Amino acid sequence: MTLVAERRNLSPAPAEPGPSRSEAGVPQASLPPPLLRVSNLTLEYRTPERVVRATHRVGFDVYEADRFILLGPSGCGKSTLLKAIAGFIPPVEGTITLGGEVVRGPGPDRIVVFQEFDQLPPWKTVAQNVAFPLRAAGLVSRREAEARARHYIDKVGLTPFADSYPHQLSGGMKQRVAIARALATQPKVLLMDEPFAALDALTRRKMQEELLILWEEVRFTLLFVTHSIEEALVVGNRVALLSPHPGRVRGEYNGHDFDLASVGGDAFQAAVQRLHDRLFETDPETSVPPAPAR
Ligand SMILES: Nc1ncnc2c1ncn2[C@@H]1O[C@H](COP(=O)(O)OP(=O)(O)OP(=O)(O)O)[C@@H](O)[C@H]1O
Ligand SMILES: [Mg+2]
Numbered sequence: 348m349t350l351v352a353e354r355r356n357l358s359p360a361p362a363e364p365g366p367s368r369s370e371a372g373v374p375q376a377s378l379p380p381p382l383l384r385v386s387n388l389t390l391e392y393r394t395p396e397r398v399v400r401a402t403h404r405v406g407f408d409v410y411e412a413d414r415f416i417l418l419g420p421s422g423c424g425k426s427t428l429l430k431a432i433a434g435f436i437p438p439v440e441g442t443i444t445l446g447g448e449v450v451r452g453p454g455p456d457r458i459v460v461f462q463e464f465d466q467l468p469p470w471k472t473v474a475q476n477v478a479f480p481l482r483a484a485g486l487v488s489r490r491e492a493e494a495r496a497r498h499y500i501d502k503v504g505l506t507p508f509a510d511s512y513p514h515q516l517s518g519g520m521k522q523r524v525a526i527a528r529a530l531a532t533q534p535k536v537l538l539m540d541e542p543f544a545a546l547d548a549l550t551r552r553k554m555q556e557e558l559l560i561l562w563e564e565v566r567f568t569l570l571f572v573t574h575s576i577e578e579a580l581v582v583g584n585r586v587a588l589l590s591p592h593p594g595r596v597r598g599e600y601n602g603h604d605f606d607l608a609s610v611g612g613d614a615f616q617a618a619v620q621r622l623h624d625r626l627f628e629t630d631p632e633t634s635v636p637p638a639p640a641r
Contacts, residue, residue: 379410379411380447381408381409381410382409382410382411382413382445382446382535382536382568383408383409383432383443383444383445383535383536383568383570384408384409384442384443384444385405385406385407385408385409385428385432385441385442385443386406386441386442386443386444387404387405387406387440387441387442388402388404388405388406388428388431388438388440388441388442388443389402389403389404389405389438389439389440389441390402390424390427390428390431390436390438390439391439392427400593401424401427401428401592401593401594402423402424402427402428402589402593402594402595403593403594403595404440404441404595405424405428405441405589405594405595405596406441406596407587407596407599409536409568409570410568411568412566412567412568413568413569413584413585414562414569414571414582414583414584414585415568415569415570415571415583415584415585415586415587416571416572416573416579416582416583416585416586416587417429417570417571417572417573417587417589418573418574418575418576418579418586418587418588418589418622418626419574419588419589419590419591419594419626420574420589420591420592420626421574422591422592423589423590423591423592423593423594424589424592424593424594425540425572425574425589425594426540426572427594428572428594429459429538429540429570429572430459431443431450432445432450432457432536432538432570433453433457433458433459433538434450434451434452434453434454434457435453437451445457445535445536446535455480455484455486455532455534456534456535456536457534457535457536457538458480458528458529458532458534458537458538459529459538459539459540460522460525460526460529460537460538460539460540460542461525461540461541461542462540462541462542462543462544462545463545464518464521464522464545466521466525467513467521467524467525467528468513469512469513469514470512471512471513472509472510472511472512473500473505473508473509473510473511473512473513473516473524474493474496474497474500474509474510476513476524476528477496477499477500477524477527477528477531478492478493478495478496478531479528480528480531480532481495481496481531481532484532486532495531496527496531497509498531499527499528499530499531500524500527502527502530502561502564502565503523503524503526503527503557503561504523504557505520505523505524505527508520517550518545518546518550519546519550519553519554522542522543522546522554523554523557525542526542526558526561530561530565530567534567535568536567536568536569536570537567537568537569537570538570539569539570539571539572540572541572541573541574542554542571543555543578544573544575551578552607555578555581555582555607556606556607558582559581559582559606569582571583576619576622576623576626577610577619579622580605580609580615580618580619580622581605581606581607581609581610585599585600586599586600586622587599588600588622588625588626597625597626598625600622605618
């Protein structure tokens with residue numbers, strides 16, 4: 348099946364700044380435990396000259412089948428957070444747990460789709476690219492890997508290109524291969540770092556739509572980074588807003604179910620405006636006071 352069907356079952360609702368699930372008045376006992384818990388996470392880069400604090404005590408919970416968005420300005424630590432969750436950067440303080448286990452390094456239960464089009468080895472065909480991580484991680488037999496690769500290539504509508512090489516594909520098609528490759532490993536959480544940012548506007552919209560259709564079919568758990576407010580509202584069911592460098596969680600917005608058909612509508616524009624205002628307001632905790640007048 349390809350990804351050209353209409354999105355279903357998603358009714359628009361205004362994006363309101365909402366309490367997190369744990370505060371939403373639902374008895375705690377009825378909540379499932381979060382799949383991914385990021386708590387009090389401080390991440391730093393240490394160079395011989397200096398220490399750069401990328402995030403400061405960031406915390407959020409991602410539940411199974413969430414489409415959780417990290418939205419924030421450039422340099423606020425979104426990619427760093429994703430890399431830490433993928434297991435490539437150890438925390439300075441705080442913890443990351445996935446399925447109740449502390450994340451201590453990379454693993455096949457987390458996989459990242461990046462923005463760059465060159466994330467596919469060019470000497471492998473589409474089918475080989477998608478099957479490769481399954482074989483490399485020793486997850487399944489060769490036959491099973493090939494069957495699973497075919498299944499996910501079909502899901503992203505690329506069956507006619509299964510034997511093509513990356514250089515024969517458009518940017519959008521390469522990103523579809525990267526998504527198929529990620530989903531084929533059936534990760535506990537799919538991590539996406541601005542996967543559509545390098546695409547033209549029309550292709551970007553189409554990819555957002557396809558991702559949502561795919562999510563409806565597969566119901567994977569998604570952690571998606573963007574600095575586009577519109578993209579956050581279209582793709583996500585929950586949005587964590589990060590402050591400028593170093594990133595902290597400014598607020599969480601949930602309960603909205605906009606889709607591409609909502610774009611341009613009054614409710615959508617109002618939600619964009621609210622998030623925009625919140626994103627650019629000065630944070631009294633971190634703002635620098637104005638210099639005294641001379
Ligand atoms: N390898 C590195 N060494 C030192 N500092 C780094 C390194 N990578 C990132 N940083 C710094 O960490 C901070 C967070 O960077 P990060 O790439 O996570 O931001 P981002 O939110 O993903 O930004 P963008 O939206 O531009 O991709 C920035 O101040 C950046 O300069
Ligand atoms: Mg980034």
